[in-house]
Amino acid sequence: MKTLAEIAAQLQGYDPKALPADAVGEFLSHLVEPVADVEDVPVFDALDRVLAQDIASPISVPPHDNSAMDGFAFSSSELKSAGTITLQVVGTALAGKAWQGSAGAGQCVKIMTGAIMPAGLDTVVPQEFAQPNAAGGDSDRVSFDAGVVRAGDNRRLKGEDLMQGGAALAAGTRIGPAACGLIASLGMANVPVRRKLRVAYFSTGDEILSFGEPPREGAVYDSNRYTVHAMLTRLGCDVIDMGVVRDDPAKLEDAFRNAAAKADAIITSGGVSVGEADYTKAMMAKLGDVAFWRIAMRPGRPMAVGRIGSSVLFGLPGNPVAVMVTFIAFVRPALLRMMGAAPLHHPYLRARCLEAMRKKPGRTEYQRGIVTTAADGHVEVRTTGNQGSGVLSSMTQANGLIVLHHAQGNVALGDEVDVLMFDGAV
Numbered sequence: 500m501k502t503l504a505e506i507a508a509q510l511q512g513y514d515p516k517a518l519p520a521d522a523v524g525e526f527l528s529h530l531v532e533p534v535a536d537v538e539d540v541p542v543f544d545a546l547d548r549v550l551a552q553d554i555a556s557p558i559s560v561p562p563h564d565n566s567a568m569d570g571f572a573f574s575s576s577e578l579k580s581a582g583t584i585t586l587q588v589v590g591t592a593l594a595g596k597a598w599q600g601s602a603g604a605g606q607c608v609k610i611m612t613g614a615i616m617p618a619g620l621d622t623v624v625p626q627e628f629a630q631p632n633a634a635g636g637d638s639d640r641v642s643f644d645a646g647v648v649r650a651g652d653n654r655r656l657k658g659e660d661l662m663q664g665g666a667a668l669a670a671g672t673r674i675g676p677a678a679c680g681l682i683a684s685l686g687m688a689n690v691p692v693r694r695k696l697r698v699a700y701f702s703t704g705d706e707i708l709s710f711g712e713p714p715r716e717g718a719v720y721d722s723n724r725y726t727v728h729a730m731l732t733r734l735g736c737d738v739i740d741m742g743v744v745r746d747d748p749a750k751l752e753d754a755f756r757n758a759a760a761k762a763d764a765i766i767t768s769g770g771v772s773v774g775e776a777d778y779t780k781a782m783m784a785k786l787g788d789v790a791f792w793r794i795a796m797r798p799g800r801p802m803a804v805g806r807i808g809s810s811v812l813f814g815l816p817g818n819p820v821a822v823m824v825t826f827i828a829f830v831r832p833a834l835l836r837m838m839g840a841a842p843l844h845h846p847y848l849r850a851r852c853l854e855a856m857r858k859k860p861g862r863t864e865y866q867r868g869i870v871t872t873a874a875d876g877h878v879e880v881r882t883t884g885n886q887g888s889g890v891l892s893s894m895t896q897a898n899g900l901i902v903l904h905h906a907q908g909n910v911a912l913g914d915e916v917d918v919l920m921f922d923g924a925v
Contacts, residue, residue: 564616566612568625569625575622580645591611594613622649668681709743733923734831762810779814798824798888847917863904863905865900867901868882
């Protein structure tokens with residue numbers, strides 16, 4: 500396990516007093532490691548868990564060539580003739596069992612979606628393109644225009660989705676609804692996943708009010724506890740809610756020691772600003788290997804990272820929007836790595852900006868944005884208005900963050916900008 504000093508020595512130009520936002524992710528990628536414990540869970544409980552092992556398909560999916568449509572299966576050799584093709588219907592193939600008959604030249608089989616393709620037949624004409632032109636059970640005939648279908652149309656091949664022994668899912672995959680269905684399609688009732696990440700969280704400060712406490716001058720009700728709890732829950736963590744810890748050295752020490760004994764990661768809000776006169780920073784430094792950063796970003800700037808015991812520490816700023824932005828930009832990717840998830844590279848959405856924005860090069864800015872689609876089909880974005888770090892209501896209005904990068908300058912009306920969509924993170 501590397502110390503913070505050893506990690507910092509690997510990063511070119513590392514300066515904790517002026518750290519570019521891009522360098523934060525690189526630092527954290529060296530700081531955190533995936534949890535090692537693995538457990539088997541039922542597919543119904545696998546959503547948002549991280550796959551611990553590669554899965555090779557134990558079967559071919561589909562297990563046989565089958566029909567993708569309701570229609571009539573025939574041999575593509577019949578397509579050698581142009582114009583209208585007329586075939587005799589010699590039976591019906593239903594899904595769930597193989598048709599036991601045989602079809603020869605000039606013959607076809609009525610077939611249902613998902614039914615196994617009869618031997619020697621490789622093409623299906625959809626029923627809406629086929630016209631019956633005779634009656635009488637197995638002597639029925641159907642006709643269709645040769646131009647409505649090509650050889651091999653509407654046939655799903657054996658193993659078209661997955662071939663037996665082939666790679667189905669890679670370790671590190673975060674299991675979504677589609678992956679749940681894919682695992683079930685392989686006949687697997689259980690799946691090996693990394694254990695859930697345990698994360699302890701508490702707010703700090705004497706100015707924080709909890710539910711039931713009457714308002715008082717200079718105090719605010721704690722919102723960070725609930726936004727962080729919700730973001731951790733949505734991420735799939737086991738959250739250890741430690742409430743509010745007052746600015747008291749003994750209480751802070753107890754909280755940090757208790758959190759470190761229980762959790763893989765500790766998150767706090769408040770008490771990390773440069774020059775701030777409280778006990779939180781001092782206690783972090785006393786108990787662990789901790790770095791205090793001034794990140795070249797807005798909002799957010801102050802942040803503490805490090806370890807207390809074997810737990811990774813993330814000390815976030817106190818302003819509500821700054822807490823959410825630093826969590827989305829830095830903490831969430833780090834926690835996903837700790838969960839064992841493969842690195843995710845979500846592309847920015849490019850959008851036409853509906854307003855001019857002033858921006859100085861030398862810091863990254865995250866503006867709360869509302870993304871819409873214009874009548875001409877272009878993706879557009881506007882800010883939510885007041886971008887103050889205490890305006891939490893703006894995060895409820897936004898559906899993404901406009902990312903103005905470190906070297907970027909002013910944005911003119913109509914310029915394209917990058918947007919980091921929330922995509923379920925908030």
